[in-house]
Amino acid sequence: MLTIDAQRFMARHESLTKWGATGKGGVNRPALSADETGARRELLDWARKRDFVCCVDPIGNLFVRRQGSSANALPIRMGSHLDSQMPGGNYDGVYGVLAAFEVLETLEDNAFAVDAPLELVIWNNEEGCRFPPTTMGSAVHGGSLSLDRALSAVDREGINVGQALERSLPALGSLTPVDLGSPCSGYIEAHIEQGPVLEALGLSVGVVSGIQGIAQFVFEVEGEEAHAGTTPRDKRKDALREAINLVEELASAIEHDDDVRFTVGKFEVAPGAINTIPAKVVFTLDLRHPNSEELARLIQVVLAMCSSPRRICGVLCRQVLNSPPVQFDAAVTAVIADSCAKAGIETMTLPSGATHDAKHMAELCPSGMIFIPCRDGISHSDREHASAPDMIQGANILLASIIRLAELKSVGASDQKHERV
Ligand SMILES: [Zn+2]
Known part of the structure; x- marks a missing residue:
């Protein structure tokens, strides 16, 4: 040989x-x-x-x-x-x-x-x-x-x-x-x-x-910049808190089998000051699954969750990659x-x-x-x-x-x- x-x-x-x-x-x-x-x-x-x-x-x-x-x-x-x-x-x-x-x-x-x-x-x-x-x-x-x-x-x-x-x-x-x-x-x-x-x-x-297969998303969460000390709880539109909640909700809705790969690899907070409520968060999601039907279903779960009326901040979700298995x-x-x-x-x-x-x-x-x-x-x-x-x-x-x-x-x-x- x-x-x-x-x-x-x-x-x-x-x-x-x-x-x-x-x-x-x-x-x-x-x-x-x-x-x-x-x-x-x-x-x-x-x-x-x-x-x-x-x-x-x-x-x-x-x-x-x-x-x-x-x-x-x-x-x-x-x-x-x-x-x-x-x-x-x-x-x-x-x-x-x-x-x-x-x-x-x-x-x-x-x-x-x-x-x-x-x-x-x-x-x-x-x-x-x-x-x-x-x-x-x-x-x-x-x-x-x-x-x-x-x-x-x-x-x-x-x-x-x-x-x-x-x-x-x-x-x-x-x-x-x-x-x-x-x-x-x-x-x-x-x-x-x-x-x-x-x-x-x-x-x-x-x-x-x-x-x-891979689906990749970019999320933009729009809140409102305000003073960390003077803004009461019911007036706050904290983009970071909203983004963290969204990531948690997405993970618990999606990570239900061992084949799912769920990764938030990028997370940017603005303006990024210690005493200012975050006004904007941009984060990414990389979602993978070997089964095409299941991946398509998970993509729909992501999109539906972003448009939920329960959100206090605006959430814009763009799917930037759709690569079937x-x-x-x-x-x-x-x-x-x-x-x-x-x-x-x-x-x-x-x-x-x-x-x-x-x-x-x-x-x-x-x-x-x-x-x-x-x-x-x-x-x-x-x-x-x-x-x-x-x-x-x-x-x-x-x-x-x-x-x-x-x-x-x-x-x-x-x-x-x-x-x-
Ligand atoms: Zn390589």
Whole structure:
């Protein structure tokens, strides 16, 4: 069985940790920053040394292509992202990019002929922390977000994605332009789990069944600014008290099963003086559930609760994201599970709690994901860590799965019954 060059793979991983290193074990590498551009450039330099073709689409997704032996075969893709949270860890995203690149290099080392071109995709702005929304590059590529809207998203300094791309792309060297949504026949993304399940069970690889749905809301609670000492209780319109009550009521109405994920991650109080009744509170809600009907019902609960006549303050609620759950392709997940079985690796099937670029690829082609465990389930942190044996194991499963997908596509080319793998 073909296996990756584990030493090279780990050395490449070590090399990319310098881009945006925090000094505490993590990285601060937001999308299109100088550090992320540096990491992208280093990877493209490795790719050019292997004579892989390097391409870019209009939203800044990069494609590293190993040509196939058939002129007509559609590409099979793998990938993830090199941007991080601010700060984030050295595994989220970069692991999947390097595992995919290692697959291309291993096949090249062994002169392993595959009909289909194989492509590593480095998605632009997966994290969405500098430029919202999250998974921007893959959403534009997949067609669920317009290019114009994405290019006009601004960061805290007022720089938009279009301007940031103009600064970043020239530093990447010569790239062949490709269209958005270019066809492909399959996609697999390797990623750290970002949860505790695999580690708790002592498993080194998981097969991902799908991605839970997300609804995100921004609430604006409007009260009335007044003196903290002189305003009697019945005259107070305290936006903070109203917001706290609302969060409590939402949580008790919504958090009724173990699959619900309810997070108020941002809470801003104005004017923010010790002796003034708060006049305005803005807070966010991130709500997730793997079942689409249940998520739709919970969204209605949120909206109904905000318009309740019992409120003393005005409450404006805007839903800013509606991302239904995604089920990955049964044949692709079977290929991954089969690759584990053939390698004698015990595995399990689990849903993803975090969103990923694979969600948008699932709209375009049969897609799936491979998870490896991360320590204590922690991600988006300097403390994020995955072990070398797990990283290597996951990359080997990606290699075996991609080879199997490519074989199935070759069968499919001569047998129309197998058009979809
Ligand atoms: Zn990620």
